Amino acid sequence: xxxxxxxxxxxxxxxxxxxxxxxxxxxxxxxxxxxxxxxxxxxxxxxxxxxxxxxxxxxxxxxxxxxxxxxxxxxxxxxxxxxxxxxxxxxxxxxxxxxxxxxxxxxxxxxxxxxxxxxxxxxxxxxxxxxxxxxxxxxxxxxxxxxxxxxxxxxxxxxxxxxxxxxxxxxxxxxxxxxxxxxxxxxxxxxxxxxxxxxxxxxxxxxxxxxxxxxxxxxxxxxxxxxxxxxxxxxxxxxxxxxxxxxxxxxxxxxxxxxxxxxxxxxxxxxxxxxxxxxxxxxxxxxxxxxxxxxxxxxxxxxxxxxxxxxxxxxxxxxxxxxxxxxxxxxxxxxxxxxxxxxxxxxxxxxxxxxxxx
Numbered sequence: 640x641x642x643x644x645x646x647x648x649x650x651x652x653x654x655x656x657x658x659x660x661x662x663x664x665x666x667x668x669x670x671x672x673x674x675x676x677x678x679x680x681x682x683x684x685x686x687x688x689x690x691x692x693x694x695x696x697x698x699x700x701x702x703x704x705x706x707x708x709x710x711x712x713x714x715x716x717x718x719x720x721x722x723x724x725x726x727x728x729x730x731x732x733x734x735x736x737x738x739x740x741x742x743x744x745x746x747x748x749x750x751x752x753x754x755x756x757x758x759x760x761x762x763x764x765x766x767x768x769x770x771x772x773x774x775x776x777x778x779x780x781x782x783x784x785x786x787x788x789x790x791x792x793x794x795x796x797x798x799x800x801x802x803x804x805x806x807x808x809x810x811x812x813x814x815x816x817x818x819x820x821x822x823x824x825x826x827x828x829x830x831x832x833x834x835x836x837x838x839x840x841x842x843x844x845x846x847x848x849x850x851x852x853x854x855x856x857x858x859x860x861x862x863x864x865x866x867x868x869x870x871x872x873x874x875x876x877x878x879x880x881x882x883x884x885x886x887x888x889x890x891x892x893x894x895x896x897x898x899x900x901x902x903x904x905x906x907x908x909x910x911x912x913x914x915x916x917x918x919x920x921x922x923x924x925x926x927x928x929x930x931x932x933x934x935x936x937x938x939x940x941x942x943x944x945x946x947x948x949x950x951x952x953x954x955x956x957x958x959x960x961x962x963x964x965x966x967x968x969x970x971x972x973x974x975x976x977x978x979x980x981x982x983x984x985x986x987x988x989x990x991x992x993x994x995x996x997x
Contacts, residue, residue: 643764644948646702648742656704658944662782663706665848665986668923670713673846676990677717680918683725685842686776693730694718695775699765700783701735703746710781715755731756736769764788766830770838778835778845785850787896788827791819795892807873808895810866824898828908836914839993847989852899856983863983864976868942869895875965884961885954893953902987909989919990938976939967
């Protein structure tokens with residue numbers, strides 16, 4: 640079941656632009672790693688044997704708001720420093736990719752005026768090819784690859800062992816549900832990597848920031864804090880079903896197209912790809928245990944900014960206010976979400992190089 644939806648647009652209080660500071664923080668932490676890897680791994684002599692004017696960069700899953708501009712500034716500055724060492728000053732072209740429903744109007748209205756690159760938007764799912772063969776030199780994606788291309792069909796099939804009745808995510812669900820999500824993630828990641836391998840020049844680089852769960856979570860069969868949030872949201876939908884606000888069958892047929900991978904799982908999937916070489920993979924060292932949401936309001940606004948489109952597509956817009964009001968009350972009654980010790984999601988940095996074509 641395909642339920643692809645963009646983040647909330649605009650610049651209002653419920654927009655993704657105003658509720659994505661945590662993601663921006665991870666990009667800032669990765670700044671020095673990105674600069675170091677571009678300096679060490681970008682082979683200008685090899686790239687100069689192909690067309691390199693302009694030098695083309697793409698952000699896959701750019702969304703809207705300032706985060707993509709922060710990342711592009713980091714990348715462009717690192718590239719400029721690298722090229723200066725070679726006495727070169729190429730022009731830079733940046734492509735911003737996201738779903739066609741993404742708020743590109745707000746994105747381009749807020750482009751940095753002093754940017755050192757030309758900008759263009761490329762709408763479409765990054766699980767398929769978006770650019771001509773060997774046309775990109777550097778690819779980037781942050782906080783996007785946990786979004787699946789579709790919900791695994793097994794979890795909404797009442798004849799399947801993986802039927803996820805009464806739940807909307809694999810968090811807290813039975814093993815068959817997690818396996819179905821993991822299988823879909825593996826397929827989607829392979830599609831993503833192969834699409835980028837088509838688009839990248841030989842020797843081209845790709846940097847990824849991927850939200851994930853520690854391997855210990857899988858081994859202990861427990862849920863991350865984000866999965867617990869999904870469990871609570873699912874319970875709110877069931878409460879609305881019991882009140883007759885939504886059809887209970889509709890709740891049983893709804894699952895979020897989101898999967899948080901694990902380091903060992905991700906490492907195996909990346910190494911299995913025949914077109915890309917893993918140059919670096921590590922868990923980002925984010926100082927301290929940052930509370931993702933310091934209070935109920937921040938939690939509700941973030942979740943709404945991220946999930947409103949998916950929810951409206953399945954249930955309609957009429958339930959959203961009541962749903963998140965109910966969710967907010969449940970969150971406020973629990974200290975679990977605001978305890979730094981429960982902040983167990985991690986972010987994995989990956990650098991890949993496009994193998995030479997034979």
